[in-house]
Amino acid sequence: MARVLIADDASFMRQMIREIIEPEGHEVVGEATNGIEAVDLFNELSPDLVTMDIVMPKRSGIDAVKTILAEHPTACVVMCSALGQETLVMEALQAGARDFIVKPFKPDSVIATIAKVLEKGE
Amino acid sequence: MSLDMAKYRSIFLEEATDHLGEISRALFELEKEMANAEAIDTLFRMAHSIKSMAASLGYDAVADLSHRMEDRMEGIRAGGRVRSQDELALLFRALEALEAMVEAVSNEEDPTPADEALLALLGKETAEAAPSETLSDGSVPDAESQPGPSVPIQPDRVGGEPKKVRR
Numbered sequence: 161m162a163r164v165l166i167a168d169d170a171s172f173m174r175q176m177i178r179e180i181i182e183p184e185g186h187e188v189v190g191e192a193t194n195g196i197e198a199v200d201l202f203n204e205l206s207p208d209l210v211t212m213d214i215v216m217p218k219r220s221g222i223d224a225v226k227t228i229l230a231e232h233p234t235a236c237v238v239m240c241s242a243l244g245q246e247t248l249v250m251e252a253l254q255a256g257a258r259d260f261i262v263k264p265f266k267p268d269s270v271i272a273t274i275a276k277v278l279e280k281g282e
Numbered sequence: 283m284s285l286d287m288a289k290y291r292s293i294f295l296e297e298a299t300d301h302l303g304e305i306s307r308a309l310f311e312l313e314k315e316m317a318n319a320e321a322i323d324t325l326f327r328m329a330h331s332i333k334s335m336a337a338s339l340g341y342d343a344v345a346d347l348s349h350r351m352e353d354r355m356e357g358i359r360a361g362g363r364v365r366s367q368d369e370l371a372l373l374f375r376a377l378e379a380l381e382a383m384v385e386a387v388s389n390e391e392d393p394t395p396a397d398e399a400l401l402a403l404l405g406k407e408t409a410e411a412a413p414s415e416t417l418s419d420g421s422v423p424d425a426e427s428q429p430g431p432s433v434p435i436q437p438d439r440v441g442g443e444p445k446k447v448r449r
Binding site for chain 1: 285293322326330333338349353
């Protein structure tokens with residue numbers, strides 16, 4: 161089971177991801193509300209996996225994932241995107257993000273994607 | 283697994299109300315300075331956030347309108363400024379419509395879908411052809427001529443397989 165950092169400016173989305181993944185045995189070790197916090201908390205907590213929203217204040221999820229992966233090339237980051245953000249998703253994947261999940265979240269799909277990413281990361 | 287959607291409805295109401303306040307403040311900032319980058323970015327993010335929450339709860343009318351607003355703000359952000367008073371007025375109209383929808387949700391009613399003309403105007407590339415009479419007389423711009431959102435990613439599409447970029 162994984163130690164997970166959730167990065168999303170919306171409390172709604174952070175709680176939803178937490179509620180989806182905790183019953184699977186994952187531990188949410190931190191929550192970031194913007195891209196700067198995401199990078200800082202990643203460095204502080206060294207999570208096994210990050211769920212990273214794309215649209216966040218102060219620093220976007222795209223910038224945050226690029227910074228994290230520049231310093232930690234093996235980091236497991238899953239992007240959280242919305243409809244119409246395919247260009248940004250591709251940019252994040254090219255920067256090294258492992259996969260993506262699309263809002264609105266489907267719990268079973270979120271669980272499956274995280275499991276797949278963690279399995280490949282082992 | 284299933285989620286307790288009643289709990290998320292409550293969170294939605296709290297966050298959406300806060301976001302609408304942020305949108306209102308940002309619009310008043312844009313009234314003073316149409317190139318206020320911070321206000322433009324705030325509007326974009328707030329509309330995006332409302333869209334995502336509403337879509338999660340199945341509030342399609344809210345999601346549709348906030349999605350159009352987000353798309354409009356994306357164009358404004360790319361251009362660096364609100365392009366006209368008409369465009370600003372259009373954004374105020376969208377805010378009013380969103381406020382009415384969130385109010386309906388708080389009253390446990392189904393939000394009424396936004397006026398088709400408003401949705402069409404938000405989807406236009408510029409608001410220069412957005413005089414108030416366009417809405418009041420009920421005329422609807424040709425929807426097929428509107429750019430609309432490009433949405434090849436599906437809501438339940440999870441786990442992309444971008445083979446060219448996957449490590």
